[in-house]
Structures are given as C-alpha cells and as structure tokens.
Amino acid sequence: MQNKSERHLPAGFFVRLAAYLLDSVIVGATLLVVRIPFWISSFASPDNFVVRDLIFSYSIEDIVLYVLGVLYFIILTYKTGATVGKKMLHLRVVSAEDRSMTLFEVVYRETVGRFLSALVANVGYLMIGIHKDKKGLHDLLSDTQVIYYHEKKIYVDAEVHETQAGAKVYVAANYGPIKDELSAVEEKPMLSKSEIEKQVALAFEKCEGNIISEEEAICPEVAGLQMFEAPLVGIGSAEDELYQTLKQEGVVGPWHMLPSEWLTEAKSVISLFFPFTEEVKKSNRESVGNPSTAWLYGRVEGQQYISGYIKMLGALLEEQGIKTCIPCVDERFRQIQEGSTFGSNWSERHTAYICGLGTFGLSKGIITEKGMAGRFASIIIDKEMVADERAYTGIYDYCTNCGACTYRCPVEAISLEEGKDHVKCNACLKESKEKFAPRYGCGLCQTRVPCESRIPVKR
C-alpha cells in the first residue's frame, strides 16, 4: 500500500538553490531599511557601539540583521509552509511524517539545521543532490522535506453561450484554485501511525500492573514477573470489506459487529499484540500437561492489565480529540457459545489479521512477527489512517503445518487433518478453572513450538 508521503515529489538541489537565491535577494533588499540607518550611524561615528565587535567578530548590526533574516524564514515557513522564493517556484516545506510541522521543528531547521548544513563547505546542503529523498542535513535533523506543490487555476462554473453559427462558447463565471495531485500542505492531514505508536508507548510506560507484585504472587517465582513486552501495532480500515466476511456463518458469525456498529463514525481500527515476556514463555515451555503458574498469571492478571492499558490508551487518544470505542471493555461486548461454536461479537484475532499483524496457525492463534504467545486488544477510532499492508493473502500463510502444536495439546484438541476442536479445548480450559481457580488457562500449543516467538520458516 502506498504511503501518503511517497506521493510527494521531492524538490532537488538546483530548484531549492534558486529559491534560496530569490529569498536572499528579497531579504537583502528588505533589510536595506535597517542597514541604511546603521551605515549612516557608522559614517557619523566609526567607533559607534552598534558597529563595534560585540560577540567574537559580530557587532550589534550583524546580530540584528541575522535575527531579522532568520525570522523571515521561520515565520513564513511555519505559517505558510514556504518563503516567497519557494512559493515562486512552487515549493513547500512539509513534515516528513504526514502531519503539521511544529514551531520547534521549523526553528530548529532554520537555525541549528542550517548552521550545521553550512558548517563544512556546505556539505549539508550538497547532500540534497545525492540523497534518495533529496534531503539536506537540516531536513533530516528537523524531520522535514521540501516538495513540489502546484496550485492550478481552473474554471469551475462556466456559462455556455451559443454563437449565431451554432458554435458553443464557454465563458468562465468564476474560477478557483484546486489542489494538485502532489500537494500536501492543504490536505486534511491523516493521523499517522507514528503518532499512534507514540501514544501506545506512552500508555505502556504509564500503565501499572504489568509486573506481578509480591502481594499478588501466590508463590515467590512469580513475584516481580513482567508479563508482557511492548505491543506491536497494526492499523486497519474500519471499512475493510473483510469485516463483512466475518459476519458469515462459519467465519465468525452474524453476531460479529462491524466497526461502524461499535462506533458510528469509525474510520480506522488499531490492533495491538502484547507478546509474553521470555520468562512467561520459558515457564510454559517447560510445562507438560498443565500450564505454568506464570502463564496462568499472564492469562488472568495479564488480561486485567490489558483492559486497564487499552482504557488508558483510549483516554490518551480522546485527549488528542480522537473519538474511540474499545469493544473488549464496551458494555455491548458478548461472548457467544452456540453448540460447538465459541466466539464473541468482536474477534481480536480476526481484527489482528485484518490489521496486518499476522495470520492464523493450525492451533487458531495468530502468528505475528513476534510469534503467537501473547494477547490481543484493539481500539476503533474516528480518524482516517493509512492501513498497514497485509504481507499475506491466505489466512494460514504463516503456519508451516509442522504439527508441533498437536503434540503439545494435552487433550488432543488439534490435528493436522481436522484442525482445532474448540469443544475439547474449551473443556480443558474449564477443567483448568477448577484446578487453578481463580486463574485458568493453557496455552501449551503456543509455547515450545516453532511459531512461539516468530514467523516460522517454511522448508
């Protein structure tokens, strides 16, 4: 899938040099208004304090002229995206991350960035000529890019007159600018994945409960245990047609709700995969027949942590003006059991598949780039985002059908021929509730298998 920023045509070295020369002429001419009084005062008194060296070999005159020149670049770039020179050549400075530039980025670009670009024989500027995205050092340091921006005038409301000879003549009643394919500045900015990832990381840093406290631990081996690593993030479109497919009998079922049924204004879905830490996986890897204590904690206390985490993430996004809905903690969320069918009206695993996080395995877990051992959560938002590309086409693409999970299952609920028997698996989980109350779980088919912590290699 094409990233939005890839559509911007970057501006090369010579056109940017031409824009800079135009700006230098404009700034030089404008600053004559300030320069002339300085000249007059220096003629009147050659040792005048304004022309005397103040810092190194720079006088007050030099400093004032530098500050005014820099303000020209900062103010115009921040407010309009371009200086006069750039505008004349249809160039714009934009953020490299599909969002508005911050004032700090612009100030940094026009001061420290330009200083460093010029420092060693202008190498930072010359980089524009050889960099793949035509970026100079100051662009790279401030995460910005200079692109072409065309504004075409077209007739939008023409009146049609017919001549006596019958020919049609179109007369413009008015005309207005339209955005060119390449323009970026005036498009409504889409929410970028990096902005979501920042909030995901912030919530991971702030949300407590990922580490088992001494009070919670039933045995010393789990006290201080961290359950999850930082989550993987997948982005999907709320209008992805696969959500309609999930409603079909035999896929999930008609009870599965569309993103727009959870949140009317739904535009995107964020799916998160929380991989279990090595300690949790190792403990279950060593278990046979029953889950390890650390796994039981990861399953029960871990799910409580994820519920708290996803609520915190939702609150952080709401603070940014993003409307959210979190199906797994929504009061409409339902677990469904109909005969041999087990499911819910929002499937985290199918959502992860749709959002590009991975494919199903024989044991019906999702194999992500960090494997299958972990938990999922998701959040629906009202902001448009670029959906992640799915690196697969089939629902079992990442499973090698190695059969390792079949040997791990204590109740023979998985077979290469029949797939997974949910009734048997569910009975096993029920039994574990009796054995390990208030905890339960199993996950033996997710550990000590080739897809535990990675996408397995097909031979």
Ligand code: SF4
């Ligand atoms: S253990 Fe093998 S067969 Fe089972 S899900 Fe993983 S890759 Fe597929």
Ligand code: SF4
């Ligand atoms: S989770 Fe279910 S399928 Fe997997 S090993 Fe346990 S009982 Fe078997």
